[in-house]
Amino acid sequence: MSAPLVHAPLRAAPTGALLGLLATASLACGGGGEAPAPPPPAPIPAPIPVATTSGAAVGTGGLAGVKERGTLRVAADPDAAPFLTKGADGNWEGFEYAIIRSIADRAGVPVEIVGGTFPTLVEKVTSGAADLAIGQIAPSAAYGDLAWSVSYLQYSLCLVVPAQSPVKTVAELKGKRVAMYDDAVAKQVADVLISASYERVLFDDYGYFEKMVRGQLDGMIYDCPLARHEMSTYGDKLRIAEDALNVATYNVGVPSRDPTLLTDVNAVLKDLGDQGLLATLEQRWLGTTAPVGDFTSATGKVVVVRRGDTLSLIAKRELGDVEKWRTLYDANKDVIGPNPNEIYTGMRLRVPRGGTP
Numbered sequence: 001m002s003a004p005l006v007h008a009p010l011r012a013a014p015t016g017a018l019l020g021l022l023a024t025a026s027l028a029c030g031g032g033g034e035a036p037a038p039p040p041p042a043p044i045p046a047p048i049p050v051a052t053t054s055g056a057a058v059g060t061g062g063l064a065g066v067k068e069r070g071t072l073r074v075a076a077d078p079d080a081a082p083f084l085t086k087g088a089d090g091n092w093e094g095f096e097y098a099i100i101r102s103i104a105d106r107a108g109v110p111v112e113i114v115g116g117t118f119p120t121l122v123e124k125v126t127s128g129a130a131d132l133a134i135g136q137i138a139p140s141a142a143y144g145d146l147a148w149s150v151s152y153l154q155y156s157l158c159l160v161v162p163a164q165s166p167v168k169t170v171a172e173l174k175g176k177r178v179a180m181y182d183d184a185v186a187k188q189v190a191d192v193l194i195s196a197s198y199e200r201v202l203f204d205d206y207g208y209f210e211k212m213v214r215g216q217l218d219g220m221i222y223d224c225p226l227a228r229h230e231m232s233t234y235g236d237k238l239r240i241a242e243d244a245l246n247v248a249t250y251n252v253g254v255p256s257r258d259p260t261l262l263t264d265v266n267a268v269l270k271d272l273g274d275q276g277l278l279a280t281l282e283q284r285w286l287g288t289t290a291p292v293g294d295f296t297s298a299t300g301k302v303v304v305v306r307r308g309d310t311l312s313l314i315a316k317r318e319l320g321d322v323e324k325w326r327t328l329y330d331a332n333k334d335v336i337g338p339n340p341n342e343i344y345t346g347m348r349l350r351v352p353r354g355g356t357p
Helices: 015-019 062-069 095-107 118-126 184-194 208-213 224-231 259-274 277-286 311-319 322-330
Strands: 005-007 049-051 057-060 072-076 111-115 146-148 153-155 157-162 177-180 199-202 219-223 238-242 248-250 253-255 295-297 300-304 348-350
Touching: 057 062, 062 095, 062 259, 072 095, 072 118, 095 111, 095 259, 095 277, 118 146, 118 253, 153 224, 157 184, 157 208, 157 224, 177 184, 177 208, 184 219, 208 219, 208 238, 219 224, 224 238, 224 277, 253 259, 259 277, 300 311, 311 322
Parallel strands: 072 111, 177 199, 177 219
Antiparallel strands: 005 111, 049 057, 146 253, 153 248, 157 219, 157 238, 295 300, 300 348
16 A cells, blocks of 8 residues: 655635635625624534444544544545646645645645545545545445545546547447446446447556557547546547536545534535535636536436525426425435535536426
8 A cells, every 4th residue: 555645734724715716805894883792603513423333433523533633534546637636846736636625624634645546545445544535436336335425526428539530429339449437327328328239348557548549449438527638648639529428426435434524525515616616626627617507418408506596496497396306316316415405506417307397
């Protein structure tokens, strides 16, 4: 196991100040008279112990427990630009690192990156080597004893083809060689959209873009944010034929034995979403502008949550019945997480096919 990679903290910095993306609020003074006394602070709840699988308490849960231990340990790939990497100044940077720092700053502790490759990140959390995992991970029951946060990025899978290829849509890949991650969602999207036999090539190394350039692949279904980043090194040899195949998600994985940590992480992510910071980070690090209006992907309609929306309001608007909020929730559990109330402004939600009256 590689040694943890440690970055010094900005102690007790608020989320907005840390990211440097919130304007300084101006304080307006009212007319004459003495300002009313501020309300008393809310009582601080007692620390919640974290239980092992045997039920024995092993320490304080949530970010309070992280603060008690003194460091937020995050399992992540340390060489995953533009999500997490070392900048020219030797400091960590990237889309996911900004989120990591926001969570750590909420606890008032430094960040410790517990480095690993993608397949090892979940194990580092379940083994106790890390407090949470973040690294372009989509929720899956196959990962075992992990709980999943609200999604911090809803992105699309896209179709990459050689620049001179006549292929314009996934449906034209019948009988062709199509590469993709060994991922249930990617396989399902390809099977549904191609709707015919094809040769599935699963990634087993990091040379798939080069294989595409050399003509060894006819198409590749890939995470769009990563595709745009990696294609920048290949000039005009590759192109994205379709850039909105579906809506997929990246989520933070936490130990299921610590529900308080899941609640705390979700609170940070919801704040970032409602403040518009997730959209700002997406544009800054991934080079894409988050959609502000509803759109249609190859697999169906996608709605963008508006300020003040609830699942009931969206269900009424899109499905014609407030009681169909659960239908909407069931179609987006990987986006929303365990609490149907934890949606934020700008979140992208799938509308189930056939739901519109």
